[in-house]
Amino acid sequence: MSGHSKWASIKHSKGKADKQRSKIFSKLSKEISVAAKLGDKDPNMNPRLRSAIQAARSANMPKDNIERAVDKSSANTEANFENLRYEGFGPDKIAVIVEALTDNKNRTASNIRTIFQKNGGNLGTQGSASHNFNQLGIIKIDKKEISDEQIFELAIESGADECISNDNFHEIQCPMSEIYNVKKNLEKTIANFISTEIEWVPLNGVEIAKDRVGNVIEFLESLEDDDDVQNVYSNIDFGNN
Numbered sequence: 001m002s003g004h005s006k007w008a009s010i011k012h013s014k015g016k017a018d019k020q021r022s023k024i025f026s027k028l029s030k031e032i033s034v035a036a037k038l039g040d041k042d043p044n045m046n047p048r049l050r051s052a053i054q055a056a057r058s059a060n061m062p063k064d065n066i067e068r069a070v071d072k073s074s075a076n077t078e079a080n081f082e083n084l085r086y087e088g089f090g091p092d093k094i095a096v097i098v099e100a101l102t103d104n105k106n107r108t109a110s111n112i113r114t115i116f117q118k119n120g121g122n123l124g125t126q127g128s129a130s131h132n133f134n135q136l137g138i139i140k141i142d143k144k145e146i147s148d149e150q151i152f153e154l155a156i157e158s159g160a161d162e163c164i165s166n167d168n169f170h171e172i173q174c175p176m177s178e179i180y181n182v183k184k185n186l187e188k189t190i191a192n193f194i195s196t197e198i199e200w201v202p203l204n205g206v207e208i209a210k211d212r213v214g215n216v217i218e219f220l221e222s223l224e225d226d227d228d229v230q231n232v233y234s235n236i237d238f239g240n241n
Contacts, residue, residue: 021059027230028056029069030101034081036073047180051196058142058194086112087129090121090219092208095129095235097200102228111226119219132235133200136161137179139172139186140194146170158185169194173201197231205237213238 031052039046043053049070056066084105086098096116102108113123139160141151148165155163155172159182162173174182176198183196208216216236223232 023225023227024059025056025061025065026227028052028059028061029065029072030081031230032056032066032069033073034101036070041070041073047183047196051193054193055195055197057192084108085126085130086123087126088116088121088123089129090116090234091119091216092206092212092236094206094208094216095132095202096121096220096223097129097133097233098223098229099231099233100226100228101230104228108226108228111228112223115219115222115226119215119222121219130200132204133202133233135176135198136201137174137176137182137196138199138201139174139179139183139196141170141172141186141190142192142194143167143169145190145192154186154189155182158182199231200233202233202235202237204235206235207237 032049035046035049035052039049041049043050053066056069081101081103082105084100084102086100086109088096088098090096098112100108100112109123116123143165146154148170151165151170151172152163155170158172159178160172160174164171164173172182172186179196179198183193186193216234220232220234220236223229
């Protein structure tokens with residue numbers, strides 16, 4: 001689990017100070033527009049939209065940008081975005097899952113394949129890497145919202161299986177089918193959430209040599225920098241690196 005949590009911490013802290021804020025906003029806007037297009041435009045009636053808006057607020061996206069993204073779901077009827085999953089193995093044989101939201105499958109597949117190949121990895125078929133992971137509901141809350149002791153007790157009472165406190169945030173894990181029930185219980189006490197998502201959590205971490213960590217992080221970040229990519233998961237175990 002340490003690999004999953006450490007990578008989540010790296011992404012979280014990096015995201016806050018990232019110079020490419022516009023790229024982050026672009027991905028969040030796309031998710032908001034698609035969520036609003038596929039369901040109700042009222043976030044209270046649309047869990048996916050509510051989660052997308054909460055993630056945007058956590059990234060300090062201006063309110064105007066959020067409203068524009070929701071409005072765009074009505075205006076943009078031509079572009080049909082698809083949720084796609086790619087699986088493969090990166091450098092040092094780490095298993096990788098890439099989730100994309102795209103209006104052009106060929107472009108996305110080509111870009112992701114190129115990134116894998118450039119880094120000595122290869123794309124596989126569906127199922128080739130995902131058997132190394134569990135799909136879980138993951139709810140992230142800023143540590144400023146609640147103490148370690150209080151969140152652990154609240155998480156268990158809310159029906160969660162696990163609660164991990166990282167450097168910047170608390171991570172609550174639950175079965176993916178229960179995520180919105182757990183979230184509803186948490187909302188009675190917590191007002192602000194970083195994100196509420198179904199994530200791929202590795203069953204076992206793969207340790208790599210210290211001098212290879214930089215290369216692997218560079219590879220994972222190259223995937224995340226692609227405009228069509230929404231999430232990247234790997235089973236790298238950072239351990240004490």
